[in-house]
Amino acid sequence: MYKVVIGLEVHCEVQTNSKNFSSAPNEFTMTPNIHVAPVDLGLPGILPVVNEEACRKALKTAMALHCENPDEIIFDRKNYFYPDLPKGYQITQVTKPMGRNGYLDIKVGEKEKRVYIHQLHLEEDTASLDHYSNYSLIDYNRSGIPLMEIVTEPCISSAEEAVTFLEDLRDVFLFCEVSEARSNKGQMRCDVNISLTEEGSDKLGTKVEMKNINAFNSVKAAIEYEIKRQSELLDRGEKVIQETRRIDEDGKTYSMREKVDAVDYKYYVEPNLPPVKLTKEYLDGIRQTVPMLKLDRLHRYINEFHLSEYDATVLSKNKDIADYFENILLLGSDIELTVNFVTTSVLSSLKKLEIDLKDFFITEEMLSGVIDLVHQGKISLDHGKKILYQALEKKKDPRDIIKESHLEQINDEEKLLTYITEALEENPEQVRQYVEEGKDYVINYFIGKVMQKSNRQANPNITLELIKKELEKRRK
Amino acid sequence: MEKEKLKDYAHKLMFDMKEEEYETLQQEFDIILKQMDLIGEIPNIKEVEPMHFPYVTYEAKLRKDEVIENEVLTTGEVLANCEHVLNDQVKVPKVVE
Numbered sequence: 001m002y003k004v005v006i007g008l009e010v011h012c013e014v015q016t017n018s019k020n021f022s023s024a025p026n027e028f029t030m031t032p033n034i035h036v037a038p039v040d041l042g043l044p045g046i047l048p049v050v051n052e053e054a055c056r057k058a059l060k061t062a063m064a065l066h067c068e069n070p071d072e073i074i075f076d077r078k079n080y081f082y083p084d085l086p087k088g089y090q091i092t093q094v095t096k097p098m099g100r101n102g103y104l105d106i107k108v109g110e111k112e113k114r115v116y117i118h119q120l121h122l123e124e125d126t127a128s129l130d131h132y133s134n135y136s137l138i139d140y141n142r143s144g145i146p147l148m149e150i151v152t153e154p155c156i157s158s159a160e161e162a163v164t165f166l167e168d169l170r171d172v173f174l175f176c177e178v179s180e181a182r183s184n185k186g187q188m189r190c191d192v193n194i195s196l197t198e199e200g201s202d203k204l205g206t207k208v209e210m211k212n213i214n215a216f217n218s219v220k221a222a223i224e225y226e227i228k229r230q231s232e233l234l235d236r237g238e239k240v241i242q243e244t245r246r247i248d249e250d251g252k253t254y255s256m257r258e259k260v261d262a263v264d265y266k267y268y269v270e271p272n273l274p275p276v277k278l279t280k281e282y283l284d285g286i287r288q289t290v291p292m293l294k295l296d297r298l299h300r301y302i303n304e305f306h307l308s309e310y311d312a313t314v315l316s317k318n319k320d321i322a323d324y325f326e327n328i329l330l331l332g333s334d335i336e337l338t339v340n341f342v343t344t345s346v347l348s349s350l351k352k353l354e355i356d357l358k359d360f361f362i363t364e365e366m367l368s369g370v371i372d373l374v375h376q377g378k379i380s381l382d383h384g385k386k387i388l389y390q391a392l393e394k395k396k397d398p399r400d401i402i403k404e405s406h407l408e409q410i411n412d413e414e415k416l417l418t419y420i421t422e423a424l425e426e427n428p429e430q431v432r433q434y435v436e437e438g439k440d441y442v443i444n445y446f447i448g449k450v451m452q453k454s455n456r457q458a459n460p461n462i463t464l465e466l467i468k469k470e471l472e473k474r475r476k
Numbered sequence: 477m478e479k480e481k482l483k484d485y486a487h488k489l490m491f492d493m494k495e496e497e498y499e500t501l502q503q504e505f506d507i508i509l510k511q512m513d514l515i516g517e518i519p520n521i522k523e524v525e526p527m528h529f530p531y532v533t534y535e536a537k538l539r540k541d542e543v544i545e546n547e548v549l550t551t552g553e554v555l556a557n558c559e560h561v562l563n564d565q566v567k568v569p570k571v572v573e
Contacts, residue, residue, distance in 0.1 A: 016541050023544035032565045033554040037547045041554065053541035074528075081490055083568050130565075131572060137565035140554060264488060269528045277534050 002196040002231055005204060006162055006223065007154035009191040010169060013125060013145050014057050015179045020124045020146035021048030021091060021273075028185050032139035040144040042087030047272050050075070054146035055098070056286055057178040058122040059278075061148060062099025063290045064176050065117050070096035072277045075122075075270040083138055084126035092123035094267045098148075105295050106168045108161050112295075115165050116153040123147050128186075142186075148178075154193065154204070159223035163216050166190060168294065175291050175319040183214045190219055196230045196240070205230075206240040211256075213247060221251040229253070297322050305329075311339050314347070320357040321347070324364055331368040334375045341371055345385050349392055361395050362388060369399040379409045380460060410457045413466060416450070419458065420470055423449035435475045443467055477505040 016026050022037035029035065038046045055073055062069055076094040102117035127143040129136045150169065156162050170188060173181040181188045190213050195205035208226060213219050225247075230240050245253040292300070294316050301312035315325050321342065328338045346367070350360060367388070374384040379402065391398035402408060410416060423446050424431055430446070433439040446467045450458050479498050482505070486492055493501070515521065551564050560567035 018539075018541055018543045023539075023542060023547045025543045025548070032563070033551045034548075036549050036554045038549065041549075049539040051541050052538035055538060082571075083566070131570055134570055135562075136568050136570045136572075137562060138568060139565050269526075271528070274529045274531075274533050274537075276537060277532050279534065 001199045002205075002227075002234060003199050003201070004157050004227055005154045005195050005197060006156040006158075007193040008150075008152045008156065008162060008165065009193070010150045010152075010166065011125075011189045011191075012148045012150070012173055012179050012181055013187040014054050014122075014148055015177075016051055016053045016057070016146055018051060019144040020051050020054050020122070022144055024144065026145050028187075029141060032137075033141060035141045036143065040140055042085070048091065050273060050276070051146060054122060055276075057176070058098040058120065058146075058148050059283070060176050060286050060290055061150075061172065061178050062097075062102065062120045063287050064172050064293060065099060065102040065104055065120060065150070067099025067102030067117060067120055069099060069283055070278065072096065072275045073098075074275045075273045076267050077270050078123075078265045078267055080265055083136075084129055085124075085143065086127075086140075090123060090126065091270055091273070092149075093121035095269060097121035104165065104168060104172065104293075106161070106164050107295060107298075108158075108164050113161060115161075116155050118151040118153050120148060120150045123149060154195075159220045159227070162192070162223055163220045166216050166219060171294050171319070175293055183216070186214060189214055192219060192222060194223060194226050194230075196227065196234060206242050208240065208242070209244045210247060210253060211244060218247055218251075222247040222253055225251060225253050291319065294319075294322075305335055307335075307339060311343055314343050315339070318357075324357055327364040328368045328371065331364060333368045333371040337371045337375055337381070338368075340381070341367060341384070341388070345388050349389070353392075361392055362398065366391070366398055370402075373399075373402065373408070377409060377411060377459060377461075380456075383409070383456065408457070409459045410454055411459045411462060413462065416454075416458055416463055416466055417470075419450045419453040420446070420463070420466055422453065424470060424474070431471065431474055434471050443471070446471075477502055477509065 013026075014020075018024060019026050019035075019037070019040060022039035024037035024040055025035045027035060039048050050073065059069055074093070074096045075091050077089040078092045078094075079089045081088055097119040099117070099120035102120070103114050104117065105112055105114050107113075123146075125142050125145040125147040127138050127140045129138050152165070156165060170181045173179040173188070179187060183189070192210045192213065193207050194210070195207045197203060197205040208230070210222050210226070213222060226245075233240055241255075241258060243258045244256045246256050247253050297316035298312050301307045301316060302309060305312075307315070314321075316322050324346070325338060325342050328342070329335060346357075346360070346362070350357060370379075370384045370388060373379045374381050379387070387398045387401050390396075390401055394401070427446070427449070430442045434442045443464065447460065447463055450463050450467070451460075479502060482498055482501055555561045555564070555566065558566045
């Protein structure tokens with residue numbers, strides 16, 4: 001048996017209006033070379049200027065990942081020669097990254113695990129290259145887009161842990177609203193470093209690197225394949241070669257190049273960007289915008305709101321849903337009913353309509369209004385849900401529907417008795433069955449009758465009690 | 477500085493030189509390294525933080541996140557300096573396998 005050691009390097013494009021160091025748009029497009037400013041091409045005579053929003057979002061993400069933040073923003077030059085960055089270097093961070101020594105707690109099956117973050121830094125994305133048989137084509141639209149790189153410590157020990165971490169990290173980006181993090185648009189990409197070592201040994205094995213994997217299921221396939229491949233090599237007494245491999249569509253990894261010598265990027269502080277001091281007030285201002293993450297919300301829902309693990313998981317999974325749920329509670333609505341409405345009616349409607357919550361017609365105030373009426377016993381739960389579906393269909397405030405159709409529940413005993421007396425008089429056979437034969441189930445029959453007569457507005461609990469009383473009277 | 481080391485660096489930086497150029501460079505390096513030694517003699521030099529910039533700036537100096545249309549180049553301008561262009565993209569020899 002071997003111990004698996006995995007470290008991840010995750011790149012994520014930051015959502016901003018403009019690029020990291022130029023005023024060209026940061027926008028995905030299929031039309032090549034239309035979002036390019038002179039800075040992105042490294043043309044002489046023009047200097048880069050740092051985008052405040054990109055820095056703010058990188059610092060916010062670093063805070064959400066419990067990192068230490070720097071006292072100033074400094075960028076560094078990473079020198080390399082390749083046409084994806086025509087300047088001949090990438091502006092990145094080595095001296096003082098936006099975050100260091102952080103962590104993200106994840107839940108793998110039943111177990112919780114802390115994945116340590118070595119650092120988070122802000123840099124610029126490169127141009128995209130498409131390779132053909134004997135030439136390559138370059139599109140500079142992506143060049144200069146703000147990119148965060150999150151480097152974990154080598155503390156992940158299975159494909160499942162790696163994928164859970166990536167999914168949860170994606171949630172961090174979404175919860176913090178710093179990126180759409182869509183892997184199909186190349187906004188989130190991952191490098192995997194993996195080595196196998198003898199169980200019980202504290203020596204690290206030979207590291208194999210797999211670069212630029214977009215889809216999470218490819219990360220899983222690549223890791224599983226590598227564990228099997230490296231185990232078999234070690235079982236045969238052979239050595240694992242330090243190399244970079246790529247994953248193919250068949251789920252197998254193939255050697256790209258052996259790592260003979262570590263590339264020397266000759267890093268130095270970027271002279272075109274003066275360091276920017278970060279004041280405590282500025283950092284505190286960002287810290288206040290860091291939202292509660294998925295796992296923290298899950299714990300809160302279970303421990304503070306006493307929800308079942310199932311409900312808590314469903315509600316904390318998506319930031320918009322979690323915010324929606326919490327906002328309804330802030331309006332003072334009953335927890336149990338809110339959980340019921342959100343986990344059933346709201347989620348099923350979103351699924352049915354194939355929309356996100358931001359396009360959902362029913363606002364927190366509207367739903368809270370309906371929930372409160374159910375809680376006060378003015379309408380039944382069943383009715384409340386029906387009204388919600390009607391409101392969605394008609395795109396109308398459910399509270400107005402209730403008012404207009406006089407759907408408020410009838411609690412007035414006198415009025416209910418009129419319906420009950422009518423029902424009993426119209427159905428003497430059922431009354432006889434209860435009085436003479438003791439058949440209790442006729443009570444439900446009469447509840448149905450009263451519901452029909454009252455246009456389903458009768459309060460079922462009061463109706464039940466009154467029917468019982470009236471039938472008992474006839475027994476005597 | 478040994479010549480082999482210089483050749484290795486030159487190789488990594490993707491250029492080559494004539495033998496006599498290496499010799500000139502070697503002599504220049506001897507001077508540079510002596511100057512480095514002089515700096516190294518300054519007491520507590522390791523404690524001194526490198527000064528990259530002479531003055532301090534604050535976050536107010538960061539750029540507002542706005543697209544400035546007239547700073548964006550047309551596709552024609554982007555490709556103006558390129559020798560080979562195909563489908564509005566820069567065409568270069570393939571260097572990956």
